[in-house]
Amino acid sequence: MxxxxxxxxxxxxxxxxxxxxxxxxxxxxxxxxxxxxxxxxxxxxxxxxxxQVAGRCDDIPEAGDWLEYRLFDQSWIVVRGRDGAIRGFVNACRHRGNAFCQGRGHAARFTCPYHNWSYGLDGKLLAVARPDFDGSLEDFVGAKEDLGLIPMPVATFAGFVFLNPDRDxxxxxxxxxxxxxxxxxxxxxxxxxxxxxxxxxxxxxxxxxxxxxxxxxxxxxxxxxxxxxxxxxxxxxxxxxxxxxxxxPFGASNLGASSLADQIAAIHGLPATFPAVADCLPRFDELVESCRRPDGTMPPAPEIPLRALLQQAMRESWQAKGLDVGGLTGNQLSDxxxxxxxxxxxxxxxxxxxxxxxxxxxxxxxxxxxxxxxxxxxxxxxxxxxxxxxxxxxxxxxxxxxxxxxxxxxxxxxxxxxxxxxxxxxxxxxxxxxxxxxxxxxxxxxxxxxxxxxx
The missing domain is CATH 3.90.380.10 (Naphthalene 1,2-dioxygenase Alpha Subunit; Chain A, domain 1)
Structure with missing residues (x-):
């Protein structure tokens, strides 16, 4: 209902x-x-x-796809992992703070070009260059588990990727x-x-x-x-x-005193604002024609529910294309x-x-x-x-x-x-x-x- x-x-x-x-x-x-x-x-x-919106999910459709989100002088990475999950990280290497991503791209791993520290798509530190040069990494800077990219709150809704700079x-x-x-x-x-x-x-x-x-x-x-x-x-x-x-409502009262022909013409003019409406207009015309009286005349304009007929035509048209519109009210279809x-x-x-x-x-x-x-x-x-x-x-x-x-x-x-x-x-x-x-x-x-x- x-x-x-x-x-x-x-x-x-x-x-x-x-x-x-x-x-x-x-x-x-x-x-x-x-x-x-x-x-x-x-x-x-x-x-x-x-x-705030950092991008669209389809901006990074495949594992390894990433984009940079910048706000003021702050920079973050949003990346799709091998598990399909979208994650966010501070765009800074944990070694000397180098920003290693700009724009958008694809990578199997993130490697900082300054000293070649590398990170997985999940943000974990994978390797450091020349680990034998100074002995064990843990002896000097701590465990690898503590040196991954800094994670940021990221979530998705309606195809948008949202990021929050506040980690709490x-x-x-x-x-x-x-x-x-x-x-x-x-x-x-x-x-x-x-x-x-x-x-x-x-x-x-x-x-x-x-x-x-x-x-x-x-x-x-x-x-x-x-x-x-x-x-x-x-x-x-x-x-x-x-x-x-x-x-x-589209033209709710502005068209109310117009003739039936003028109101139908106004609906036919909708595609200039709503391009997909054009696909439903043939069905809309059929529904209007079905209102014709047995003697062949059309009822007065106020007796023909043009908005409801347009909404019905739009619902049928979208359903035929494959869009699930079952959760939308009639007004959400047309307005x-x-x-x-x-x-x-x-x-x-x-x-x-x-x-x-x-x-x-x-x-x-x-x-x-x-x-x-x-x-x-x-x-x-x-x-x-x-x-x-x-x-x-x-x-x-x-x-x-x-x-x-x-x-x-x-x-x-x-x-x-x-x-x-x-x-x-x-x-x-x-x-x-x-x-x-x-x-x-x-x-x-x-x-x-x-x-x-x-x-």
Whole structure:
């Protein structure tokens, strides 16, 4: 039954009119975006303590595949072992601290090029060069068992590899909480980067990126071509600890007064936003045609449940392809769900496809710059994934990747915002009720950086 599916918690979540705002502070201090001192506090209290995405599991599909994850001046290795398990280690040799991995690659073992100490994929010290030169290793530096690579907390969920720089961190499952249950039915672990997979430097604070994708209020000004497709008045919300999700029915009220033909045409226009929807449109048209009366006429538009018919067609289409959509509600099939996995992962998701945006602080700590990573994710049958997987494009400093229209508009606007935020005379941002997720998000940041109870 639909009401047994986890997604019902979002389907039945409160709208803006139902939310009690008395607990929210609707002003955000602007020094959080421009202050090096605040950026340093974020580094120590947030980034070096929180679970964060280091990559995708399919970035390291085979035993011996590894990637480097860098944050500020810190560097770690994430590697798939011979037993299939993914592990994380500090990227530093236990002899003299040499960093021996950069980028990504494949190895049967890790060998430090400085003095040729070598380590297994499980991090254990295997051998040292010239062990006979100074006698027994144990006589001088201790047992080999104590000189393996330093392990780091690593866990996986939804095809993502999470790493926590805090070696005493609570488990990832505890950190994600309810978000795990709500996201699991999408089977994101079976999706691949397909069409867009880009990392690029951008001239704004990392939180400007995260803020931009937590509200639809800016659509009227930045994305006027999307106004007809979005109805923020019917958004529903769910807050899951530091994480949150919002969803709005596609064109719910914007198209309600339109003719049947116009509403059907709008649904046929969906593939511009949801490419996989095109595959279900023939079945959708059949279902609409089945509503025709015995005399050959069509009922009035309000009597034809177009959303339900679209959802049925999508469910049948995905099931025919091989994607298990049995755990998704109808709304999770047809509507975008806008997720924030704290602190820096934004995910627009619906059945079979999504868009991922992550923002990372600048490596040199400059609060006015960050790196963002944009991926479009799509479910394709297993036998086609290798051929269709889009490799990562890293944009050289000073160059720019041309995104699709809406994303290009966001890229430009976020840099305009940062220029304004650098003005020292403006002490705070003022949020509206439509930006309740930003209020929640910044309360979470404050609780990490400034302590419990801070906003």
């Amino acid at each position: 639909q009401d047994e599916k986890p997604g019902r918690l979002v389907d039945e979540g409160p709208r803006i009119a139902d939310i009690d705002f008395t607990g929210y502070r609707m002003r955000v201090p602007t020094d959080r975006y421009r202050s090096r001192a605040y950026a340093e506090r974020e580094r120590e209290a947030l980034w070096l303590r929180v679970w 961190a609570a488990p990832l499952a505890d950190f994600l909480g309810e978000a795990r249950e709500l996201l699991a039915p999408y089977h994101i672990e079976e999706m691949i980067p397909c069409g867009l997979n880009v990392r690029e430097s951008i001239g704004c604070n990392w939180k400007v990126v995260m803020d931009a994708f937590q509200e639809g209020y800016h659509i009227q000004g930045v994305h006027p071509e999307l106004v007809a497709a979005m109805d923020e008045s019917r958004e529903r919300y769910r807050f899951c600890g530091d994480h949150s999700v919002a969803t709005a 975008n769900h806008f997720w924030i996995l704290f602190p820096n992962l934004f995910l627009t998701i619906h059945a079979g496809e999504g868009t991922l945006i992550m923002a990372f602080p600048s490596e040199d700590g400059d609060p006015n710059r960050c790196t963002w990573h944009v991926q479009t994710l799509q479910w394709v049958p297993p036998d086609r994934r290798a051929a269709l997987r889009t490799p990562l494009t890293t944009v050289p400093e000073g160059e720019h990747f041309a995104y699709f229209l809406a994303l290009e508009q966001d890229y430009e606007q976020m840099q305009h915002q940062q220029r304004g935020l650098r003005n020292m005379a403006q002490p705070f941002l003022t949020l509206t009720r439509q930006e309740v997720r930003l209020a929640h998000y910044h309360a979470s940041i404050a609780s990490w950086v400034e302590g419990p109870g801070a906003h």
